[in-house]
Amino acid sequence: MNTRQKFSAGLLIIGFILALLPLSGSRSFTVRPQKLLGEVLDSNTWFTVDQVARFIVTEDSSVQIIDLRTPEEFKTVNIPGSINLPYNKFLDIDPARLLSNGKTKNIFYSNGDFDSNFALAIARGLNLKNTFVMKGGLNEWFNTVMNSTFTGERISARENALFETRTRAKKMFSEMNSMPDSLKLKFIQSTHLAAKKLDGGCE
Amino acid sequence: MVKKNREVIVIVLILLLLILFRETGKNHFKSDAKKWAESSINKSDIIITEKLGLSDGKNLLINLDKDTSRLKKNNSELLNISPDSILSKKYINSIMKHDGPVLLFSTNPGVSARVWMLLSQMGRKKLYILSDKADDEVPKYKFKPDSVPDKNL
Numbered sequence: 030m031n032t033r034q035k036f037s038a039g040l041l042i043i044g045f046i047l048a049l050l051p052l053s054g055s056r057s058f059t060v061r062p063q064k065l066l067g068e069v070l071d072s073n074t075w076f077t078v079d080q081v082a083r084f085i086v087t088e089d090s091s092v093q094i095i096d097l098r099t100p101e102e103f104k105t106v107n108i109p110g111s112i113n114l115p116y117n118k119f120l121d122i123d124p125a126r127l128l129s130n131g132k133t134k135n136i137f138y139s140n141g142d143f144d145s146n147f148a149l150a151i152a153r154g155l156n157l158k159n160t161f162v163m164k165g166g167l168n169e170w171f172n173t174v175m176n177s178t179f180t181g182e183r184i185s186a187r188e189n190a191l192f193e194t195r196t197r198a199k200k201m202f203s204e205m206n207s208m209p210d211s212l213k214l215k216f217i218q219s220t221h222l223a224a225k226k227l228d229g230g231c232e
Numbered sequence: 233m234v235k236k237n238r239e240v241i242v243i244v245l246i247l248l249l250l251i252l253f254r255e256t257g258k259n260h261f262k263s264d265a266k267k268w269a270e271s272s273i274n275k276s277d278i279i280i281t282e283k284l285g286l287s288d289g290k291n292l293l294i295n296l297d298k299d300t301s302r303l304k305k306n307n308s309e310l311l312n313i314s315p316d317s318i319l320s321k322k323y324i325n326s327i328m329k330h331d332g333p334v335l336l337f338s339t340n341p342g343v344s345a346r347v348w349m350l351l352s353q354m355g356r357k358k359l360y361i362l363s364d365k366a367d368d369e370v371p372k373y374k375f376k377p378d379s380v381p382d383k384n385l
Binding site (some may be wrong): 033037141144 | 242346349370373
């Protein structure tokens with residue numbers, strides 16, 4: 030093999046490596062626009078606050094609730110078991126590190142509807158499946174769950190079940206958010222530990 | 233000369249093809265997701281419905297709702313598009329080629345936010361969401377820690 034051939038082989042190898050590497054450290058959407066449009070318009074990507082309340086009350090370990098508000102807002106009040114990933118930091122870190130578990134439903138919420146839905150479109154665009162949104166955000170949570178009252182005389186079984194779930198979720202939310210900050214942190218850590226123990230079976 | 237450097241020319245052509253393949257295989261999205269999502273962070277992409285009348289008429293207003301009655305009283309060019317057909321050639325060309333601002337409207341803010349992100353990542357600039365609520369992301373709740381529900385519940 031003469032020098033020119035060696036040089037050509039070297040160029041070819043470098044070319045292949047460069048072609049496989051990302052263009053820069055930045056991320057771009059990988060899902061085709063038409064497919065992404067279908068995914069983001071899928072009605073199954075929305076959960077109501079009642080559905081989220083049920084996940085919390087039943088301590089569903091297949092759900093990870095992600096709070097997109099600021100750390101200050103999160104510290105003041107948050108949905109039990111949620112983790113904080115502020116929307117303005119969403120693309121600073123690699124969201125795939127938090128959201129890549131295919132078995133877990135990642136449910137975004139913010140105060141309203143914009144940030145959570147922006148985040149969902151980004152996550153789906155980066156091919157992060159199992160991402161969902163709690164419709165209406167924490168404002169809707171307060172309207173529906175925290176301000177839930179029953180004033181009638183008769184209640185159907187379905188209404189009763191719904192009301193009971195809301196009441197239990199409201200109680201968990203209030204107890205958790207009434208704790209001093211240090212205890213709140215320990216509570217969050219203990220729930221994560223409990224989940225790990227459950228996942229791993231007996232010790 | 234060409235015969236002498238045949239191998240080098242072949243290599244350069246292969247490299248050129250690889251680069252072309254990479255450039256065309258990006259699914260029509262711009263490379264930096266963060267850059268294209270930036271205005272969604274500071275909410276500079278949201279325009280309030282009341283301010284629509286103050287526009288200069290070069291806007292392309294896209295109504296993503298079935299109800300078309302909401303957006304008649306303004307001087308913008310109006311397109312009623314079902315969200316699932318927004319990428320059809322008929323519409324996407326007019327959206328991408330429109331010179332002025334493009335405004336998305338839906339009574340479900342989640343739909344306009346998702347479509348906004350999709351179009352903005354495809355490189356559409358001057359893309360805005362028309363919203364009834366300026367304060368959608370402002371907390372409308374006040375939690376009182378001592379308002380723990382009755383333990384008998």
